[in-house]
Amino acid sequence: MKAILIERFGPPEVLVEREVPSPKPVGDEIKVRVRASGLNFADLLQRLHLYGNAPGVPYIPGFEVSGEVIACGPEVTRFQEGQRAVALTRFGGYAEEVCVSEQMAEQIPDSMGFESAAAVPVTYLTAWFCLVEMAHIADGERVLIQGGSGGVGTAAIQIAQLWDTTIYSTAGSSEKLDFLRRAGVANPINYRTQDFAAEIRRLTNEEGIDVVIDSLGGTALQEAYNLLRPLGRLVSYGLSSAVSGPGRNWLKTARAVFQTPKFKPLDMIGRNVGVFGFHLALLGSRSERAAAAFKKILDFIDKGRLEPIVGQTFPLSRDGAVAAHHYMHGRRNIGKILLTADS
Numbered sequence: 001m002k003a004i005l006i007e008r009f010g011p012p013e014v015l016v017e018r019e020v021p022s023p024k025p026v027g028d029e030i031k032v033r034v035r036a037s038g039l040n041f042a043d044l045l046q047r048l049h050l051y052g053n054a055p056g057v058p059y060i061p062g063f064e065v066s067g068e069v070i071a072c073g074p075e076v077t078r079f080q081e082g083q084r085a086v087a088l089t090r091f092g093g094y095a096e097e098v099c100v101s102e103q104m105a106e107q108i109p110d111s112m113g114f115e116s117a118a119a120v121p122v123t124y125l126t127a128w129f130c131l132v133e134m135a136h137i138a139d140g141e142r143v144l145i146q147g148g149s150g151g152v153g154t155a156a157i158q159i160a161q162l163w164d165t166t167i168y169s170t171a172g173s174s175e176k177l178d179f180l181r182r183a184g185v186a187n188p189i190n191y192r193t194q195d196f197a198a199e200i201r202r203l204t205n206e207e208g209i210d211v212v213i214d215s216l217g218g219t220a221l222q223e224a225y226n227l228l229r230p231l232g233r234l235v236s237y238g239l240s241s242a243v244s245g246p247g248r249n250w251l252k253t254a255r256a257v258f259q260t261p262k263f264k265p266l267d268m269i270g271r272n273v274g275v276f277g278f279h280l281a282l283l284g285s286r287s288e289r290a291a292a293a294f295k296k297i298l299d300f301i302d303k304g305r306l307e308p309i310v311g312q313t314f315p316l317s318r319d320g321a322v323a324a325h326h327y328m329h330g331r332r333n334i335g336k337i338l339l340t341a342d343s
Helices: 041-047 114-118 121-134 151-160 174-182 196-203 218-226 250-259 265-271 284-302 318-329
Strands: 002-005 016-019 029-039 064-072 084-088 097-101 105-107 142-145 166-171 187-190 209-214 228-236 274-277 310-315 336-340
Touching: 029 084, 029 114, 029 121, 029 318, 041 318, 064 097, 064 114, 084 097, 084 114, 084 121, 084 284, 105 284, 114 310, 114 336, 121 151, 121 209, 121 228, 121 284, 142 151, 151 166, 151 336, 166 174, 166 196, 174 187, 187 196, 196 218, 209 218, 218 228, 218 250, 310 318, 318 336
Parallel strands: 142 166, 142 209, 166 187, 209 228, 228 274, 310 336
Antiparallel strands: 002 016, 029 064, 029 097, 029 336, 064 084, 084 105
């Protein structure tokens, strides 16, 4: 089968396409013929050698896929060949076929296509855990979603709207701000032309925010923390400020890491606020919580209460992956970026 691999680190052009052995499902694994594979910012970090939990090169990146089940391991109980599945993968998604534990897979509802399904696992689970499992979002709260036009951001806006919340969100272009307004964000903020922290203080009459989810890190994380009002919660799930372009910039990365604050427990006690960190791939023994949330999210989608937004698709090929990585580096996407196979 064909797969796209990271064999060395650098700009998107280092990605290569190879013929590799077709995987064989063992234990509770299902083998999926990939119809769509999700692109995530973590893929860019891996390619730049800035992701701390990747296997050694060469390896196939990719954390989520949708497609048809074409084989089942001997311990599989929930799937049969021919069924449509959407799954979280521990790498391996940039390929024609992938094997994954059935515990991290769900049947695709009849109301969903392959592309919509592939836009769900990483983005919606990340947003769900940040807002629901970590921050325990509640009616009447103010929520700040940094980067609301991206994959996780669009999912987080929709999930926050399951509660009676007031949503604030940042984006970097007039097109993205218009999208946020259409998505129901009453207070979109252009972080390129406005001081987002000052704007939120103005909009909230200096009262501040209850929940912030942040993928930026760096100085933005400290500014977001300073916006929390009593009983506020900040959830950090990334460090996108460490990457400014398709190539490695060690000075930029080091500056972002250095500028990311270290929070002091006594300060949090004094302000009655909390800080959380979240990484979907590192749930370990708590992965059953992800499986339960996965079911809930797909049910909400099937009932029309959530709607995955696919912003751009590229071919599931080396050239398609290179173009998709450049597109994400350019911060051009609204919604999810996918790699899609020929029908």
